[in-house]
Amino acid sequence: GAGVSQSPRYKVAKRGQDVALRCDPISGHVSLFWYQQALGQGPEFLTYFQNEAQLDKSGLPSDRFFAERPEGSVSTLKIQRTQQEDSAVYLCASSVNRGGEQYFGPGTRLTVT
Amino acid sequence: EDQVTQSPEALRLQEGESSSLNCSYTVSGLRGLFWYRQDPGKGPEFLFTLYSAGEEKEKERLKATLTKKESFLHITAPKPEDSATYLCAADDFNKFYFGSGTKLNVKP
Numbered sequence: 001g002a003g004v005s006q007s008p009r010y011k012v013a014k015r016g017q018d019v020a021l022r023c024d025p026i027s028g029h030v031s032l033f034w035y036q037q038a039l040g041q042g043p044e045f046l047t048y049f050q051n052e053a054q055l056d057k058s059g060l061p062s063d064r065f066f067a068e069r070p071e072g073s074v075s076t077l078k079i080q081r082t083q084q085e086d087s088a089v090y091l092c093a094s095s096v097n098r099g100g101e102q103y104f105g106p107g108t109r110l111t112v113t
Numbered sequence: 114e115d116q117v118t119q120s121p122e123a124l125r126l127q128e129g130e131s132s133s134l135n136c137s138y139t140v141s142g143l144r145g146l147f148w149y150r151q152d153p154g155k156g157p158e159f160l161f162t163l164y165s166a167g168e169e170k171e172k173e174r175l176k177a178t179l180t181k182k183e184s185f186l187h188i189t190a191p192k193p194e195d196s197a198t199y200l201c202a203a204d205d206f207n208k209f210y211f212g213s214g215t216k217l218n219v220k221p
Contacts, residue, residue: 004156033209035211040213041213041214042117042119042200042202042211042212042213042214043157043200043202043211044211045208045209045210056207056208058208059208091156091157093156093157099144099145099204099206101147101159101162102147102159102209103159104149104156104157104158104159105156106154106155106156107155107156
């Protein structure tokens, strides 16, 4: 009964470096979401996948952010040329279908120095 | 613009002192209203989904209710282990909009 897992749990990057954050959703969950959570705030939507199709990427803050889910299971969020304002917790969530409750992973805390 | 507002931002209660948390939403069409609990350093944990005005759901000391403009999370006789941040989210068929949360601290 594994839940959603994310790796790494913590990442420190120097400004300008590229980072890749991984999400392993619950097996069989069709929908996968990425969120960004700043300290003391609620999660903010970044992007949504249904199987391997990225149906909504309207929340990605810039073209430095890129997400993929090539086989409809594991997803990777990539941030190129990281900036200090990218420092946040990145949460991944999966659900059985689009309208169902989302189950969250523990998040990856990204710190850009 | 669609948005979700939670109040209060922080709430301190004595053990056993019941209270309510508020979630106001302005979305053009509500598919569902979700409540989550988030502990420090962890991802949000699902509590309830409400779909229509008048609906109520209960789990242990928590009860969630929904009207056309807001949802309440009622906490009855809270215990210290109920201390956490409680988040609500509104799904308008396009996106999930989260509030900033209510940080609850229950003192023994």
